[in-house]
Amino acid sequence: MTLRVTFLGTAGAVPTPERSSSAIHVNREGDQFLFDAGEGTQRQMMRFATGFAVSDIFVTHLHGDHVYGLPGMVETWGFAGREDPLTIHVPPGTRRALLALLTAIGGDPSYPLSVQEVEPGRAALEREDFQVRAFRTDHRTRSVGYALVEADRRGRFDREQAEALGVPVGPAFSRLHAGEDVELDDGTVVESTEVVGPPRPGRTMVYTGDTRPCESVVEAARGADLLVHDGTFAAEHAARAVETAHSTAREAAAVAAEAGVRHLVLTHLSSRYAGDAGQLAAEARATFDGEVTVAHDGLVVDVPFST
């Protein structure tokens, strides 16, 4: 069950030759989403071969480096004859501004396009076995982060135990695993709970967008498998992080530690660190015991199940 995160753009406010503006592609078992779409996102999708069948785009805030890739992408899908609907999710109070951007000189595509404001704390998207929820962030503008949260999976099926109980190999196994009780030929009833363990947690992937470290991020990221956090600056520029409402790598690591996440990926790097981001990784690792990665354009993270 794929949950693949491809970093399309990992630059801070200003792109560099190495780093394109903010954008993340997520493929969950064929469902494709974008989280932010800065200038150049469509070419990065081509370059890293993520596929283009995106149904939903989740925007964290309306700063240019997170949305200036949208008008061109909306247009390209039109040229490509797209028919599937596209939904762009935006923070509360920003729908009109995003529509202004999309429609200034175009933005009336042949396919259904809707722009919807999310509500922090609620699901922006619900599917059968996962949802994408918005949560509050602190970037001194109308901003949110997003958490992709999978539903619990079935417990493990204890095949040996089932056989020991006399369940015949075949469809009865599937029915038991799916939660049904099964009556054997001799009249014995085997209950699902006898052969199926407790539900196992699904995966959670959290993306903050630009933000100061804050409690709502800790809450959203509690126990997450992957936390993609603003890591714009090294500690020496902590004051600048406060001033611009971003986070240092160390601050992001403290959030990751407090939330008990498994893997922290730092992104939205200031152009200072275009060449070498080792300092950021080192500072984060000094504060957080879990896995730390500093994102680069083209980085692919496959999120595994924890159990």
Next chain:
Amino acid sequence: MTLRVTFLGTAGAVPTPERSSSAIHVNREGDQFLFDAGEGTQRQMMRFATGFAVSDIFVTHLHGDHVYGLPGMVETWGFAGREDPLTIHVPPGTRRALLALLTAIGGDPSYPLSVQEVEPGRAALEREDFQVRAFRTDHRTRSVGYALVEADRRGRFDREQAEALGVPVGPAFSRLHAGEDVELDDGTVVESTEVVGPPRPGRTMVYTGDTRPCESVVEAARGADLLVHDGTFAAEHAARAVETAHSTAREAAAVAAEAGVRHLVLTHLSSRYAGDAGQLAAEARATFDGEVTVAHDGLVVDVPFST
């Protein structure tokens, strides 16, 4: 005297991994301009190290693939603390739409930014020794092309003749070359025209943007040193060129031949030719005897004087 043209983006309506959206950087002896600025232009400028000190951007028309790089660039200059004014020149009747694009979610930079509509047949920009003129094109929208036209240069100074006439080596040479007559110590007057040849033409660089072949382009390109022409399609897609108001390579070559230009560069290539544009070059060369180049991202053309 540099006249350097750097092709930043050479794609048709849809970019490809190889080709970014339309944009051309021109450096004339330190004066820097952009002609169109599709999505991704600022990163292409970094990638090809053109420099960022652009004073004027000349927009041929308001289709996304020619202007969606503007909002991000305007913003980046702001982040960089730009103070120099920026003028964006746009076709008649399109100022309001471009401002809508720039100001949808930003576009109020700290430096002076003005958007000015050009008038076909008139100079959009005048400098001491060159101007940039707009001319009509045919793209079924409000569109123009641009010609950068240098003033005539001084004629050649005939040093041997000057010495034979008894002019002393030194400042008198410069005065004669600049058009002054000079009186020698013996009272003889040497006229400038005796030692300076006729004025020599400056260079002309013409950029059509997207267009059908048309008479106004031929007029603007008459005798040009460089014609950068829409060459979206090969001849086999001539019908599609008519339908979308573009040109085939052969049609562009016919314009170049009729206008008697020295060097034709084809750009705005359909994504069909991303991998191999040899067909376009061959078709153009069959129709036009001058130099033919099919542009690629990063192509640099230094325009030489013809005499």
